[in-house]
Amino acid sequence: MPVAGIAREKADRPLSAGQVAARSGVAVSTVHFYEAKGLIKAWRSTGNQRRYSRDILRRVAIIKVAQRLGLPLSMIKQAIDSLPGGRTPTAKDWKRLSGQWRKELDRRIALLQKLRGQLDSCIGCGCLSLKVCQLRNPGDAVSDRGSGPQLLEEDLAQV
Numbered sequence: 001m002p003v004a005g006i007a008r009e010k011a012d013r014p015l016s017a018g019q020v021a022a023r024s025g026v027a028v029s030t031v032h033f034y035e036a037k038g039l040i041k042a043w044r045s046t047g048n049q050r051r052y053s054r055d056i057l058r059r060v061a062i063i064k065v066a067q068r069l070g071l072p073l074s075m076i077k078q079a080i081d082s083l084p085g086g087r088t089p090t091a092k093d094w095k096r097l098s099g100q101w102r103k104e105l106d107r108r109i110a111l112l113q114k115l116r117g118q119l120d121s122c123i124g125c126g127c128l129s130l131k132v133c134q135l136r137n138p139g140d141a142v143s144d145r146g147s148g149p150q151l152l153e154e155d156l157a158q159v
Contacts, residue, residue, distance in 0.1 A: 014051035017042070024060040031060070037073055039063055039080055055088040062089060062097075069101060070108070 021028045034040045035050070040059055042050040059080065066076045079097045083089060089097065 012054075014045075014053060015056065017050045017052070020052050020056055020060065024057055024064070026060060026064070034060065034063060037077065039073070039077055041086070058088050062094070066101065069105060071101060071104065075101075075104070 015023070017028050017031045020026075020031050024031075031040070031052075032050075035042055040052065040056050040063075042052050045051050062080075063076055066079070067073075079100065080086075082097075083093055
């Protein structure tokens with residue numbers, strides 16, 4: 001068999017979870033976690049071992065970049081699911097995905113800058129005044145809910 005044929009045969013060979021982990025720099029448990037979350041797909045060999053196509057390495061790299069940006073897995077999954085036929089992202093796909101993620105980062109940066117500006121009002125407060133705290137209770141919005149404890153973690157996104 002010619003050398004080019006051997007190289008091509010090796011390139012088509014699927015990867016084990018351990019090989020994906022070693023080549024992508026993540027733990028095997030992370031590979032399994034990504035699969036459980038629907039971010040990557042595997043199939044089972046005749047020996048019932050997980051096998052991954054080699055293009056999964058690019059997908060894992062994109063997931064890691066998105067995580068480093070602080071994007072939640074739900075947003076990463078939505079982006080990956082938007083790829084036609086579940087294919088590996090092309091340069092055009094990457095430009096579209098990174099453009100969407102850039103908008104999200106810009107939104108977060110603006111929010112953090114606003115919070116940083118409000119932090120000055122906290123100096124000396126010690127969180128003793130929930131009526132005027134611009135970070136915990138902006139505009140005393142919680143008072144509209146009535147007396148007693150009103151701030152629950154799931155409500156904070158709405159305040």
